[in-house]
Amino acid sequence: MSSVAAIIVAAGRGTRAGGDVPKQYRELAGRPVLARTLETFLAHPGLAAIVPVIHPEDAGRYGAVAAGLSEATGRLRAPVSGGDSRQASVLAGLEALAVGTMRPEIVLVHDAARPFATSDLIDRAIAAARAHGAAVPGVTVTDTVKVVDDAGLVRATPERAALRLIQTPQAFRFDDLLSAHRQAASLIDAGFTDDGAIAEWAGLGVHVFPGEPANMKLTTAADFDEAERRLAAEAPALGVRVGCGYDVHAFAAGDHLWLGGIRIAHDRGVLAHSDGDVVLHALTDAVLGALAEGDIGTHFPPSDPQWKGASSDRFLAHAMALLRQRGGRLDHADVTVVCEAPKIGPHREAMRRRIADIVGLPLSAVSIKATTSERLGFTGRREGIAAQAIATVRLPFDREP
Structure with a gap:
């Protein structure tokens, strides 16, 4: 042959x-x-x-x-x-x-x-x-x-x-x-x-x-x-699910942050086992939550040395693979970043484009917002950065995990 x-x-x-x-x-x-x-x-x-x-x-x-x-x-x-x-x-x-x-x-x-x-x-x-x-x-x-x-x-x-x-x-x-x-x-x-x-x-x-x-x-x-x-x-009938994700990292010595898959110059870095991208971590957890598949630590435990310094786009791609294997689709991703600095506005569109590339959505279905905590709490004291994400997905009614 x-x-x-x-x-x-x-x-x-x-x-x-x-x-x-x-x-x-x-x-x-x-x-x-x-x-x-x-x-x-x-x-x-x-x-x-x-x-x-x-x-x-x-x-x-x-x-x-x-x-x-x-x-x-x-x-x-x-x-x-x-x-x-x-x-x-x-x-x-x-x-x-x-x-x-x-x-x-x-x-x-x-x-x-x-x-x-x-x-x-x-x-x-x-x-x-x-x-x-x-x-x-x-x-x-x-x-x-x-x-x-x-x-x-x-x-x-x-x-x-x-x-x-x-x-x-x-x-x-x-x-x-x-x-x-x-x-x-x-x-x-x-x-x-x-x-x-x-x-x-x-x-x-x-x-x-x-x-x-x-x-x-x-x-x-x-x-x-x-x-x-x-x-x-x-196709089988699809039902709508919404998943929520949250992530936080403390600031540490460094000269940049990774946010939404984009390297951003900053006067601080973060303490993290991977690259510490709170945006992609929160969105990964949101997709996993919609699937009822645990959280990012379940799939990528920080105790595992292979994930040290890992690029967080791998985590989000993994969550998307699980979603597709279940016959589901991601309809919309919405992320809010909470910090006093760096300013998110100048990087918003690059972050949206990068996330759209990773998850396979049109740019119009990816939202990035930013807010401060009015100088309250750890983010207000500039001790760290946080992100919250919501993922709207559809899954077949007749498919079991």
Whole structure:
């Protein structure tokens, strides 16, 4: 049996879909699109390796997605930085697979923004690549197609029986596709829209096998609306829960604080086993509270030396992974910071963006507020800093912990 690998292309910006984050990281019925796509491929037993290709600026977003997967190690390889075009990104993934023992005989290339591919479709792709060397999935055209000129006049009406709408995953003999991409590397502006086109240009015979009409690519806001309706019809009923979290740390010698995943210069540090980020600690406890899964100390005990100095985004990503494993979704996060100093206002938006990246929410669903305690208590005496968080989540009624 030949080895098979998959490249998941997730380096695009997805601006036509709207929203505050690239479309592959947007939530779809409570799950990031990329997480849904990766899980489909991780669940397929015929794949020896899955290589995500991501934008260099999306490392944090990808880390949060990977932390929520049921299989975040093993066959899921480290992400590869993509290029300025889809073509360059696929080549980067191919070159990563060409190194050492990772080199497969068959490679699938799939768009991260197609989260509805099925195991059967992957089976057909692998079989077609073994039989033909280069193969792409296609669905028949049911509408009449017209060729029009710049003035809007019809110039031709192709016979639709010979037309196909091409999807992914596309499947190839690895060495053939790598060679074709290397040859085409200098032709970024040649108009190649998929890997099948590059294979055709390189002289490979490309076979079309049956695709799936439901294997839609999420491109516009309307596509997301349709996908949400589709998943809502399939999903169990969800109930709303609200979790609360609170954290406090005393000030100590130092020159900075970590708040909301952001390093903030300050004339004091904090006493803490981890990085002491009261914002992320409180929000982690809020999510765990909504799940009735204990508190942050239960999952990351301060007596365990592996968490000494640990970045608190790992704690929040863990809580989000538990939420997703239960079939739940986070709808809104609201955090209040209590301190006399530092001033939170100048850092508020950066904190919101960082938290949105970690939990996979749009920026509009993350709130950061700040207040003083009117010089009362330990915060008023500038002895420490505190944060309170509320997390609104939805969980299936019929799921038990």
